Amino acid sequence: MELFLHQVLAGLATGGIYACMALAIVMIYQAIDSLNFAQGEMAMFSTFIAWQLMQWGLPYWVAFFATIVISFAAGVAIDRIVFRPLRNASLFSHIVVFIALFAILNSLAGFIWDFSIKSFPSPFGTQSLFGSGLMSTHDAGMIFVTLIVLVLLFVFFRYTRVGLAMRATASNPESARLVGIRVGWMVALGWGMAAAIGAVAGMLIAPVVFLEPNMMLSILLYGFAAAVVGGLNSPLGAVVGGFAVGVIENLAGTFIPYVGRELKLTIALTLIVAVLTLKPSGLFGRAIVNRV
């Protein structure tokens, strides 16, 4: 029983990472209606920016918030410069650009900061929480911040006019234009927010997995799994999905013989396939009901 509890808590801790990443994925999916494969690399690049700012002597929280602002601006810029000229292009053109962005950001980070592994500080410390050894203070802090981001997103989408306009744009761009919403800017805002949330995710993940250009490769995959499990149009689902993937992966690795550490990644992919087969809109995603 203690082993079980331990594994669940450890799963929640890694689940926090996936939840963070899944939130960013859902954000961009809402804005552009497709998955951004470069999301992980954008988060990694943001984390390097934070690292650089700290190297220049800025205190942690100043670097943290400065990175969020910079990432937001960069996200908007990527949309305006790269994707706006492509807005009538096919999905395949977009995917090609995502992959290009992925490669560019990855090698650019390697070029500027080289591929050596760097440690990244945690603002919450890394001692064990309550001395129990089940979860570190950083894990708890990460879960806490993820939940704060979720609440902020909820308030933004539910109670602000811009949030309402963004939801309208995501659900029906043509009608959104007809009521005078500047859809192009809503999409840009979505990119900015996704980049900012990705930056938060990167900065929280980096103390655990260490900072290097390839830090996000497998995490992005788990993030996709989490987003799909929870439902690609539900921020709450993304977070719950993130924790679920973290816990399931850990429990399967511990209790199912043969899975072990080696097949953990397979679990994430199996989850994607299973959810897409059984409930394509995800656990929290809303299927669209229409009467005519």
Added chain:
Amino acid sequence: MTGPLLSVRGLNAFYGETQVLQGLDFEVADGGVTALLGANGAGKTSTLRALSGMIRATGDIFFSGLSICGRATEEVARLGIAHVPEGRGTFSRMTVDENLQLGAMTRGDRAGIAADMERLYGFFPKLGQRRRQQAGTLSGGEQQMLAIARALMLRPRLMLLDEPSFGLAPMIIAEVFDILRKLNAEDGMSMLLVEQNATAALELADQAYLLETGNLVMGGAARDIGRDENVRRAYLGY
């Protein structure tokens, strides 16, 4: 009477390379209702889409003296042209309340928006009972009412209505057209109405045009069009 509110000269429109409208000329008077009649595929919907900048168009479109041809859809809406599209275009996953708020997205006056919502709920009591309900779960008639109410939240000077009778039972059609008549008579709302239901449209309109495969083949006072032998046989069925 001053010049027309909407004046269209030589309007061509295209889907990709295919030209679907061939040099249309028509007008909507300030405070008037103009009906565009025609069979399926005649280009009625395309005409509205061209006005709203949703498809590529050439020609002159003047809205209260301002040239609007080639403007982006959202900018046309911001000038005060509310387009109720084919299939109603409600935000089906959002509540009735949210749909109305979205209709007022271009306005900044919070108090005025709240007052207009209450006024419209009085006007459409069925919507008032379903404020928190998802728009997609409303009946067809209620969705049409919602689409019209949402358009009114813009405080438009001109409404573009694309087949408001589509898919509705005769009694509901009469109800919808009563509302449109009231809006026109009491608030002086100008409308450009596209309809297959020629009887209902001609009762409401003062001007009417007949559209056939992208060309206007006839135009004039709605009364005269309704009396025309050929129109009656082809579109009114008596």
